[in-house]
Amino acid sequence: MAAAPFARFANADLEEITSTRPTPFYAHDLDGMHAAAADLVASFGNAPHLVAYAVKANSSASVLRTLVAGGAGADVVSGAELELALRVGIAPSSIVFSGVAKTDAEIDRALGAGIASIHVESIEEIARVAARARSLSVRAQVSIRVNPSLAKEAIATHAHVATGHDEAKFGVLADDMPFAFEALAREADAIDAVGVSAHVGSQLTEVEPYVASAAALMTIAQEFRRRFASTMRLVDTGGGFGIDYGSGCPVTPGDFIRAARPLLDRAGLGDLRHVIEPGRCLVAPYVVLVSRVVQTKASPSKPELRWLLVDAGMNDLLRPALYQANHRVAVISGGSGPLRPWRVVGPVCESSDDFGLHALPEEPPRIVCFRDAGAYGYTMASRYNGRALPGELFLRGGVVVHEVGRASDASWVSERLGA
Numbered sequence: 001m002a003a004a005p006f007a008r009f010a011n012a013d014l015e016e017i018t019s020t021r022p023t024p025f026y027a028h029d030l031d032g033m034h035a036a037a038a039d040l041v042a043s044f045g046n047a048p049h050l051v052a053y054a055v056k057a058n059s060s061a062s063v064l065r066t067l068v069a070g071g072a073g074a075d076v077v078s079g080a081e082l083e084l085a086l087r088v089g090i091a092p093s094s095i096v097f098s099g100v101a102k103t104d105a106e107i108d109r110a111l112g113a114g115i116a117s118i119h120v121e122s123i124e125e126i127a128r129v130a131a132r133a134r135s136l137s138v139r140a141q142v143s144i145r146v147n148p149s150l151a152k153e154a155i156a157t158h159a160h161v162a163t164g165h166d167e168a169k170f171g172v173l174a175d176d177m178p179f180a181f182e183a184l185a186r187e188a189d190a191i192d193a194v195g196v197s198a199h200v201g202s203q204l205t206e207v208e209p210y211v212a213s214a215a216a217l218m219t220i221a222q223e224f225r226r227r228f229a230s231t232m233r234l235v236d237t238g239g240g241f242g243i244d245y246g247s248g249c250p251v252t253p254g255d256f257i258r259a260a261r262p263l264l265d266r267a268g269l270g271d272l273r274h275v276i277e278p279g280r281c282l283v284a285p286y287v288v289l290v291s292r293v294v295q296t297k298a299s300p301s302k303p304e305l306r307w308l309l310v311d312a313g314m315n316d317l318l319r320p321a322l323y324q325a326n327h328r329v330a331v332i333s334g335g336s337g338p339l340r341p342w343r344v345v346g347p348v349c350e351s352s353d354d355f356g357l358h359a360l361p362e363e364p365p366r367i368v369c370f371r372d373a374g375a376y377g378y379t380m381a382s383r384y385n386g387r388a389l390p391g392e393l394f395l396r397g398g399v400v401v402h403e404v405g406r407a408s409d410a411s412w413v414s415e416r417l418g419a
């Protein structure tokens with residue numbers, strides 16, 4: 001595939017921006033994110049809803065504030081994410097908290113803040129949350145995350161990000177829900193049973209698995225309402241809306257909502273708050289990871305072997321190494337001549353530090369970027385090989401409104417010297 005010209009991004013000149021900064025860094029288009037959140041919110045029409053943005057995808061405060069301005073709340077999966085969401089000013093009533101192994105301290109923080117729902121993921125967790133609520137003298141707002149037990153093959157995505165099948169550690173199996181109902185009833189002195197949730201998998205590029213999961217959830221939600229009519233307030237059909245990483249994605253995030261909404265209405269649950277937990281689709285397409293080319297490497301005896309060595313590695317963007325994900329590489333500056341296949345690799349000492357084969361100019365570029373890097377990019381970065389975390393830069397209206405520079409090597413050295 002031809003390299004797209006990418007000198008301009010978010011109405012800004014990336015070459016000029018990069019000229020005075022160390023690489024690699026993530027550049028964020030906050031306007032694009034704001035519009036994506038507002039669009040998704042609008043797809044609910046007048047229906048009661050909460051677009052609970054999955055903070056794990058990209059946890060920069062600038063991103064969170066932007067999405068909240070677009071109408072989103074938050075889905076958090078740790079005490080730290082919860083604290084961050086509260087500190088950027090997200091209303092507790094717009095926060096839900098999932099996670100299979102929440103500690104007592106995390107549960108206490110959620111109870112203290114009075115968030116919309118603690119999504120419990122096991123029958124055992126129900127008693128733990130109730131005990132913490134009693135000891136804090138508060139009532140817990142609890143939903144059950146249901147594992148809809150779909151067949152693995154029905155969840156068309158990478159195995160590492162498929163969650164709605166029996167072997168996944170997530171949620172309470174649909175077949176076990178009677179036991180969860182009993183536990184909720186037993187703890188009724190401390191728990192308000194507020195709803196049910198499901199999340200079937202991530203990077204879904206068709207609505208079918210989402211609809212199948214939502215359909216299984218509705219049957220359970222109806223039973224939930226029969227038992228807990230006075231406290232039930234929400235049905236959460238999860239996130240997972242895919243984006244186009246270059247090989248196509250025929251559906252938009254709004255298509256998932258338009259496919260799932262009628263299921264709530266038909267089940268007589270349309271008056272409840274319809275919660276969704278999108279992460280990727282609100283941030284991924286609006287961020288690039290900018291990287292300088294360090295040098296080329298060729299084999300004189302095997303001319304088909306040609307590497308483009310860049311200064312970003314798997315520690316900066318893990319998705320290709322972990323999921324064989326492809327992030328398109330675009331040229332920001334330099335490069336001329338016909339396009340040739342280059343294997344683009346980073347500096348990390350692992351064979352999997354490999355961004356794949358990309359068609360780039362014969363005379364190689366000086367600066368490139370990896371596209372669609374806004375979700376699970378910086379948040380999965382590490383300091384492996386003594387590498388500093390990448391910088392982060394935020395654009396609004398074509399100008400840099402905030403930035404955090406790439407950390408120095410010296411800071412890593414002094415941290416390790418102290419260990």
Ligand code: LLP
Pocket residue numbers: 054057075098161163199201202203238239240241277278279280281319323375376
């Ligand atoms: N809700 C729950 C309970 C989740 O587990 C997830 C993602 C989401 C919502 C948000 O899903 P999204 O809308 O972003 O697909 N690191 C992987 C993705 C891991 C997803 C984990 N859970 C990647 O880079 O593809």
